[in-house]
Amino acid sequence: MGDVLELNDVSVRRGAKLILDRVSWSVDEGERWVVLGPNGAGKTTVIQLVAGRLHPTSGTVDIIGERLGQVDVAELRPLVGLASAALDQRLPAGERVLDVVLTASYGMTGRWREQYEDVDTARAAALLDAFGVGDLAERTYGTLSSGERKRVQIARALMPDPEVLLLDEPAAGLDLGGREELMGALAELAGDRRSPVLVLVTHHVEEIPPGFTHALLLREGTVEAAGPLEEVLTPQHLSRAFGLELEVERHRDRYSARASRAHADDHGAHSAPDARDARDALG
Numbered sequence: 001m002g003d004v005l006e007l008n009d010v011s012v013r014r015g016a017k018l019i020l021d022r023v024s025w026s027v028d029e030g031e032r033w034v035v036l037g038p039n040g041a042g043k044t045t046v047i048q049l050v051a052g053r054l055h056p057t058s059g060t061v062d063i064i065g066e067r068l069g070q071v072d073v074a075e076l077r078p079l080v081g082l083a084s085a086a087l088d089q090r091l092p093a094g095e096r097v098l099d100v101v102l103t104a105s106y107g108m109t110g111r112w113r114e115q116y117e118d119v120d121t122a123r124a125a126a127l128l129d130a131f132g133v134g135d136l137a138e139r140t141y142g143t144l145s146s147g148e149r150k151r152v153q154i155a156r157a158l159m160p161d162p163e164v165l166l167l168d169e170p171a172a173g174l175d176l177g178g179r180e181e182l183m184g185a186l187a188e189l190a191g192d193r194r195s196p197v198l199v200l201v202t203h204h205v206e207e208i209p210p211g212f213t214h215a216l217l218l219r220e221g222t223v224e225a226a227g228p229l230e231e232v233l234t235p236q237h238l239s240r241a242f243g244l245e246l247e248v249e250r251h252r253d254r255y256s257a258r259a260s261r262a263h264a265d266d267h268g269a270h271s272a273p274d275a276r277d278a279r280d281a282l283g
């Protein structure tokens with residue numbers, strides 16, 4: 001099969017600002033991508049393009065073989081599931097959690113008078129179960145914790161059985177336990193070959209779930225690197241993208257990054273005496 005997502009020489013301009021500058025990127029069947037980069041690098045803009053919610057200023061965007069601008073986006077949207085903070089804000093706080101998931105079948109946020117088949121209700125309940133929030137189905141959405149909401153959002157995005165699932169910063173705002181539980185759920189999703197193509201946006205290499213295969217690293221609206229995870233997550237690429245010298249470690253199937261010792265020491269020379277004393281004491 002051909003490419004699932006394809007950006008070819010894509011630029012996005014807003015007024016004087018060039019948000020994306022000649023970005024090319026190709027995602028194939030079965031791949032699990034992470035889109036990584038510092039604040040303002042253009043990650044959300046890329047997601048908006050491949051979700052069919054934004055048109056490029058120049059270049060072409062192909063989504064499951066259909067070119068943006070030449071296809072009815074209403075037909076395309078059920079094929080691309082999206083979970084993002086912006087979408088979360090549109091979900092009614094008073095809605096029953098099961099309905100938050102069910103309404104995604106119609107691409108709606110908020111139940112009106114539509115009728116659902118039993119099979120739809122069963123699927124929504126099964127998705128909530130799969131993400132460990134089945135027991136919250138009868139609660140109202142506004143009463144959930146942020147970690148519970150994230151799981152419900154992913155269940156909702158999967159409801160129409162999309163070909164692609166886009167997750168914009170799914171771990172943002174979660175505490176350590178919540179993040180690790182979400183990582184487990186996403187790792188399972190990544191490992192299941194029936195899952196759609198996955199694209200996950202994050203600022204942190206620690207938030208890359210096991211099973212993800214590729215990374216797109218952005219810097220100031222351009223591609224710093226793209227390809228298999230281990231080729232992209234090098235100290236060189238990450239240091240350039242984030243603008244400081246970084247060390248990168250891999251522990252089994254998870255990554256971590258921090259300022260390199262030399263960089264930290266260099267900055268430490270300018271830090272308060274107390275901080276230096278404390279470091280000296282610690283050796």
Ligand SMILES: Nc1ncnc2c1ncn2[C@@H]1O[C@H](COP(=O)(O)OP(=O)(O)OP(=O)(O)O)[C@@H](O)[C@H]1O
Pocket residue numbers: 014015017019037038039040041042043044045046203
């Ligand atoms: N409508 C707009 N007009 C002008 N600038 C915009 C507009 N939308 C986005 N930008 C700018 O484009 C840049 C990229 O934004 P984008 O949200 O894609 O970045 P991001 O990598 O997702 O950032 P973050 O990690 O902070 O969420 C930012 O500098 C942002 O201020």
